[in-house]
Amino acid sequence: MSKSINTKYIKKSKPSFSVDETVEKLLEGNIDALSRTITLVESTKQEDQDFSNEVVTKCLPNTGNSIRIGITGVPGVGKSTFIESFGNYLITIGKKVAVLAIDPSSQKTGGSILGDKTRMETLVQNPNVYVRPSPSRGSLGGVAKATRESILLCEAAGFDVILVETVGVGQSEISVRGMVDFFLLLMLSGAGDELQGIKRGIMEMADAVVITKADGDNLKLAKNAMLEYKNALHLFPASESEWIPQVAHCSAYENLNIDKVWEIIQSYENKTKLNGFLEKNRISQAQFWLNERINELLIAKFYQDKEAQNDKLQLEEKVKKGIISPFNAAEQLVNKYLKNE
Amino acid sequence: MSKSINTKYIKKSKPSFSVDETVEKLLEGNIDALSRTITLVESTKQEDQDFSNEVVTKCLPNTGNSIRIGITGVPGVGKSTFIESFGNYLITIGKKVAVLAIDPSSQKTGGSILGDKTRMETLVQNPNVYVRPSPSRGSLGGVAKATRESILLCEAAGFDVILVETVGVGQSEISVRGMVDFFLLLMLSGAGDELQGIKRGIMEMADAVVITKADGDNLKLAKNAMLEYKNALHLFPASESEWIPQVAHCSAYENLNIDKVWEIIQSYENKTKLNGFLEKNRISQAQFWLNERINELLIAKFYQDKEAQNDKLQLEEKVKKGIISPFNAAEQLVNKYLKNE
Numbered sequence: 001m002s003k004s005i006n007t008k009y010i011k012k013s014k015p016s017f018s019v020d021e022t023v024e025k026l027l028e029g030n031i032d033a034l035s036r037t038i039t040l041v042e043s044t045k046q047e048d049q050d051f052s053n054e055v056v057t058k059c060l061p062n063t064g065n066s067i068r069i070g071i072t073g074v075p076g077v078g079k080s081t082f083i084e085s086f087g088n089y090l091i092t093i094g095k096k097v098a099v100l101a102i103d104p105s106s107q108k109t110g111g112s113i114l115g116d117k118t119r120m121e122t123l124v125q126n127p128n129v130y131v132r133p134s135p136s137r138g139s140l141g142g143v144a145k146a147t148r149e150s151i152l153l154c155e156a157a158g159f160d161v162i163l164v165e166t167v168g169v170g171q172s173e174i175s176v177r178g179m180v181d182f183f184l185l186l187m188l189s190g191a192g193d194e195l196q197g198i199k200r201g202i203m204e205m206a207d208a209v210v211i212t213k214a215d216g217d218n219l220k221l222a223k224n225a226m227l228e229y230k231n232a233l234h235l236f237p238a239s240e241s242e243w244i245p246q247v248a249h250c251s252a253y254e255n256l257n258i259d260k261v262w263e264i265i266q267s268y269e270n271k272t273k274l275n276g277f278l279e280k281n282r283i284s285q286a287q288f289w290l291n292e293r294i295n296e297l298l299i300a301k302f303y304q305d306k307e308a309q310n311d312k313l314q315l316e317e318k319v320k321k322g323i324i325s326p327f328n329a330a331e332q333l334v335n336k337y338l339k340n341e
Numbered sequence: 342m343s344k345s346i347n348t349k350y351i352k353k354s355k356p357s358f359s360v361d362e363t364v365e366k367l368l369e370g371n372i373d374a375l376s377r378t379i380t381l382v383e384s385t386k387q388e389d390q391d392f393s394n395e396v397v398t399k400c401l402p403n404t405g406n407s408i409r410i411g412i413t414g415v416p417g418v419g420k421s422t423f424i425e426s427f428g429n430y431l432i433t434i435g436k437k438v439a440v441l442a443i444d445p446s447s448q449k450t451g452g453s454i455l456g457d458k459t460r461m462e463t464l465v466q467n468p469n470v471y472v473r474p475s476p477s478r479g480s481l482g483g484v485a486k487a488t489r490e491s492i493l494l495c496e497a498a499g500f501d502v503i504l505v506e507t508v509g510v511g512q513s514e515i516s517v518r519g520m521v522d523f524f525l526l527l528m529l530s531g532a533g534d535e536l537q538g539i540k541r542g543i544m545e546m547a548d549a550v551v552i553t554k555a556d557g558d559n560l561k562l563a564k565n566a567m568l569e570y571k572n573a574l575h576l577f578p579a580s581e582s583e584w585i586p587q588v589a590h591c592s593a594y595e596n597l598n599i600d601k602v603w604e605i606i607q608s609y610e611n612k613t614k615l616n617g618f619l620e621k622n623r624i625s626q627a628q629f630w631l632n633e634r635i636n637e638l639l640i641a642k643f644y645q646d647k648e649a650q651n652d653k654l655q656l657e658e659k660v661k662k663g664i665i666s667p668f669n670a671a672e673q674l675v676n677k678y679l680k681n682e
Contacts, residue, residue: 049672053666053668053669053672056666056669057665057666057669060663060664060665060666061663063663064663145668148666148667148668149666149668152666283661286660286661286663286667287657287660287661287667288667289667289668289671290653290656290657290660290667290670290671293667293668293671293672294640294643294653294671294674294675295640296671297671297672297675298639298640298643298675299636299639299640301675301679302635302639312635315631316628316631319627319628319631320624320627320628322401322402322404322405322627323401324398324401325394325397325398325401325489325490325493325627326489326627326628326629326630326631326634327394327486327489327490327630327634328394328397328398329631330630330631330634330635330637330638331390331394331634331638333635334635334638334639334642338642338679
């Protein structure tokens with residue numbers, strides 16, 4: 001980080017741009033520049049990381065001006081359909097909407113944005129919308145970094161509502177919760193929580209539970225489910241945000257109550273801006289990621305060190321043969337590694 | 342580790358012993374030497390760690406000759422009472438029994454061995470029994486290290502059945518599962534799993550479920566519960582050990598079926614010694630702890646480094662002010678730290 005890399009250019013894409021040119025284009029809302037930079041953020045190459053780090057840093061003064069919304073729910077709940085309706089609504093009231101997906105196991109799942117592009121057709125074509133699929137590889141930590149920095153870049157590019165979609169697999173929700181201001185849980189009516197695979201922990205993270213597909217015969221079921229969730233949410237301890245989680249139902253199909261969801265998010269934003277929680281929460285999120293990333297890098301760099309890995313292989317054999325205790329071996333390895341660095 | 346510390350002596354306790362003297366006494370089954378060494382294993386002082394590391398290493402050839410049994414269950418299930426009955430039974434058949442407790446949050450809980458010493462009176466007084474309360478402080482990783490090395494030291498001292506008691510709090514069970522050959526879950530009849538706070542994950546780790554307090558009016562309930570648990574356990578995927586988890590009931594009060602529990606453990610031991618799983622499992626446990634401890638030490642040493650902490654404080658301020666991204670800051674900090682080491 002110490003030496004300037006302003007003179008380096010993005011090689012992959014033609015034409016190439018310097019860091020300053022990229023930042024300038026980004027701040028103008030240029031989608032190509034945004035896409036290219038996110039690609040570099042997602043890259044594991046050191047030069048790409050260095051370049052994008054500089055861009056992100058230079059963009060920082062122009063970030064923070066959006067509401068960051070995490071959206072989760074099990075496959076089948078209608079996430080893509082909801083996001084499409086919700087996104088279209090936001091555009092009609094003059095918003096610029098970015099949709100990012102986080103899915104650390106995206107090789108396996110079929111429900112992520114990647115496969116749903118066709119279902120979001122109306123959104124993708126709109127110039128006020130930017131849809132970015134999940135990075136297709138990387139550790140949870142790497143995906144978290146890429147997503148969080150993508151949020152910042154989208155903000156710098158002028159997007160004022162950021163939707164972060166997550167697949168319902170537990171760890172990624174917790175990760176997304178640590179990046180967004182507002183966490184929206186989509187649920188189906190008529191299926192028990194168990195059936196929907198939603199853990200109590202996920203419910204507790206939600207700022208709002210929205211029951212989808214509440215149309216036709218489903219509407220009555222949805223209203224009953226609303227009451228149940230309201231009761232369940234009341235049992236949770238009050239949050240530091242002083243916000244009481246809301247429950248609503250909507251139908252993307254009938255375009256019903258989509259505005260209601262935005263209303264809830266707006267009142268959350270107003271309340272937490274007034275009581276200072278929004279800002280405070282963002283600061284503690286940044287501290288959280290600082291600590292997480294330090295831990296992750298300390299471990300990753302040890303495993304990237306060839307000599308340390310050779311030493312480890314040798315001592316591991318001794319551990320397996322019972323010649324040295326694993327704890328003693330670990331201490332020897334780490335001490336030697338840190339002395340060599 | 343590189344320089345010999347054979348010349349160093351245990352200072353805290355009088356009289357002092359060298360590493361070799363300590364090992365010699367330990368191998369003779371001297372309880373004072375065992376207790377003193379476990380105290381050093383639990384100590385956070387570097388010299389104590391160095392000393393006990395040497396003792397453990399020298400004891401290693403004499404370890405592994407016990408059956409290591411993890412015992413868990415929610416408070417109120419009668420863990421201490423069961424352990425007392427079970428321990429007394431084992432003594433009558435000529436075993437030497439060590440009882441260790443693991444409880445990373447022992448400040449808070451009232452159900453650990455520490456508070457139950459009186460209830461284990463008959464055990465504590467027996468020369469063929471060694472009861473060691475949980476270390477009162479330390480991280481989960483630190484407690485895991487202390488417990489695992491205590492197991493080895495007890496084996497070196499001639500104990501052939503090691504009981505590791507854990508309080509029912511999730512994380513510590515997983516930790517104990519990674520140290521023992523056999524995992525025993527104690528349950529009450531008449532209370533649903535939910536009520537007993539036992540998560541499905543804990544059930545899945547069990548090699549046997551034993552329903553306690555199966556006497557008087559409770560006996561019928563216990564027999565019904567047995568059937569239920571048998572059915573539940575059959576739903577779990579087969580384990581690599583080829584062992585089918587067993588269900589039994591017992592009464593410590595009436596001294597009923599305590600021998601049956603030992604019979605189950607014996608047949609597990611026979612089966613897994615024959616098919617090689619016992620040894621294979623111990624080797625992969627050792628590898629697991631090697632990796633866990635490496636990760637833990639890498640992080641701990643960074644946080645012990647004063648310069649790194651100063652740098653971190655400064656960059657953390659910049660992160661909080663939004664001048665630098667937390668990911669960028671983490672990379673700068675870790676790179677500088679590793680170069681300085």
